[in-house]
Amino acid sequence: MTVFARREAQRWESNWGSNLGRFITVPRSKPPRIHSAYLGVIRVLLQMPQLFFIGGTGHVGGAVLDRLVELHPNVLVKVLVRTQGKASRLMSKYPKVQTVIGALDSFDEIESSCRAADIVVNTAPDVTHEASYQVILRGMKSRETKGYYIHTSGASLIWDEPKGSKDARVWDDIGDIGDLTSMDVTCTHSATDKIVREAAQEINIAIISPGGVGGLSPSIEHPTPITTPGILLTARAFNSGFQIDEGQNRHSWIHVLDIAEIYLKLIGHALDGNATVEGLQLWGPEAYYFATSEEISFADFITGLVPVLHKHGVIQSTEIKPVSVIDAARASIWGKDYKPDAAPPPEDSWAMHISILYGINMRIRGSRMFKLGWMAERGSVVDTFEDVIAAHLALEQNRGKE
Numbered sequence: 566m567t568v569f570a571r572r573e574a575q576r577w578e579s580n581w582g583s584n585l586g587r588f589i590t591v592p593r594s595k596p597p598r599i600h601s602a603y604l605g606v607i608r609v610l611l612q613m614p615q616l617f618f619i620g621g622t623g624h625v626g627g628a629v630l631d632r633l634v635e636l637h638p639n640v641l642v643k644v645l646v647r648t649q650g651k652a653s654r655l656m657s658k659y660p661k662v663q664t665v666i667g668a669l670d671s672f673d674e675i676e677s678s679c680r681a682a683d684i685v686v687n688t689a690p691d692v693t694h695e696a697s698y699q700v701i702l703r704g705m706k707s708r709e710t711k712g713y714y715i716h717t718s719g720a721s722l723i724w725d726e727p728k729g730s731k732d733a734r735v736w737d738d739i740g741d742i743g744d745l746t747s748m749d750v751t752c753t754h755s756a757t758d759k760i761v762r763e764a765a766q767e768i769n770i771a772i773i774s775p776g777g778v779g780g781l782s783p784s785i786e787h788p789t790p791i792t793t794p795g796i797l798l799t800a801r802a803f804n805s806g807f808q809i810d811e812g813q814n815r816h817s818w819i820h821v822l823d824i825a826e827i828y829l830k831l832i833g834h835a836l837d838g839n840a841t842v843e844g845l846q847l848w849g850p851e852a853y854y855f856a857t858s859e860e861i862s863f864a865d866f867i868t869g870l871v872p873v874l875h876k877h878g879v880i881q882s883t884e885i886k887p888v889s890v891i892d893a894a895r896a897s898i899w900g901k902d903y904k905p906d907a908a909p910p911p912e913d914s915w916a917m918h919i920s921i922l923y924g925i926n927m928r929i930r931g932s933r934m935f936k937l938g939w940m941a942e943r944g945s946v947v948d949t950f951e952d953v954i955a956a957h958l959a960l961e962q963n964r965g966k967e
């Protein structure tokens with residue numbers, strides 16, 4: 566029996582006499598057989614561990630949710646969903662999943678849902694949402710028992726200058742944990758990582774930090790990777806492949822179905838109440854898990870992508886043009902209507918973030934996840950391009966018809 570099941574069973578055993586009358590109008594003089602039938606149903610409901618999911622409709626979150634529902638039908642899953650339409654679609658695919666309508670600024674709903682949940686999984690954006698993260702943690706801290714919080718950060722924490730150059734530092738989540746946990750708060754993700762880490766006394770926390778996430782997800786709303794629209798707009802603008810300088814900078818990637826298994830490993834340990842695996846502390850201020858399964862140069866990435874874009878008519882030339890980050894940023898705003906002399910997008914814009922990504926190094930080693938017994942089972946991100954581009958173009962077409 567899990568810690569949650571045991572706790573809930575004990576709570577029920579001590580309260581059932583007074584609680585039962587509130588829910589069931591069965592006189593006490595009735596035969597005990599009837600009581601025990603009701604009792605059995607209520608016991609099952611009360612014994613279900615609760616998991617609150619923020620970002621469960623996303624590319625990463627949708628893959629985690631899909632496996633969670635499959636592997637842990639005994640867990641009561643509630644998903645924060647932004648619209649009623651998304652809630653209906655989610656519940657028609659997963660009838661046992663419950664939804665809470667709200668966004669990251671729905672503080673009251675988030676706080677009460679986090680208080681009620683034994684486990685909170687969050688795969689929504691963290692950057693610029695610090696206030697929401699304080700609320701999540703406040704809700705969890707107010708629980709009677711110590712809950713589990715699995716947070717999603719990102720390896721843009723360790724991005725270097727976007728020069729398209731090679732031989733950058735490789736960051737290891739065990740060997741370099743001291744540096745990783747003391748990064749300047751101006752580094753992307755570090756402010757929210759810090760907020761989460763500071764709650765480690767009162768909550769069992771773990772931070773998953775992906776490199777690029779590729780591949781098709783079972784998510785209904787976001788089947789294709791978050792980077793796909795920007796890359797296609799940029800390619801359309803140049804009508805060809807592109808890279809920053811020689812494109813020798815290297816990125817770590819992971820397939821969305823592979824990263825989902827890392828969340829599932831941690832959720833499994835939370836349900837079992839495990840604190841360590843092979844001497845590894847699963848939770849706490851150093852529980853920072855880089856998620857990656859391969860490292861490739863941007864030149865290799867774009868060399869794999871160009872024939873697929875060409876085949877689908879997205880670009881006419883298979884040339885790979887060297888461009889500047891600013892040009893790539895303009896391109897990813899304007900697409901086919903690219904104007905080389907247009908003002909560049911603001912520094913903190915998504916267009917700029919994606920264009921910087923083309924030229925930086927993001928070299929990470931996930932030593933912690935191997936200790937969890939995790940192994941990547943899908944191939945290279947390059948092998949996903951055909952399916953991802955076809956799916957993305959089909960979505961674009963459907964949206965055009967709406």
Ligand SMILES: NC(=O)c1ccc[n+]([C@@H]2O[C@H](COP(=O)([O-])OP(=O)(O)OC[C@H]3O[C@@H](n4cnc5c(N)ncnc54)[C@H](OP(=O)(O)O)[C@@H]3O)[C@@H](O)[C@H]2O)c1
Pocket residue numbers: 619620621622623624625626645646647648651667668669670688689690691692717718719720721774775776777778779786787790791792
């Ligand atoms: N994908 C990557 O390559 C990558 C790499 C490093 C780090 N990450 C981190 O992982 C996170 C998830 O990535 P992803 O690819 O799964 O992104 P995604 O497909 O855009 O999913 C984001 C999820 O968060 C939800 N969400 C966004 N803004 C919200 C708000 N204001 N309130 C409530 N929910 C909100 C979305 O809901 P809707 O369905 O309503 O949009 C969706 O469920 C990223 O935000 C990033 O922090 C991703």
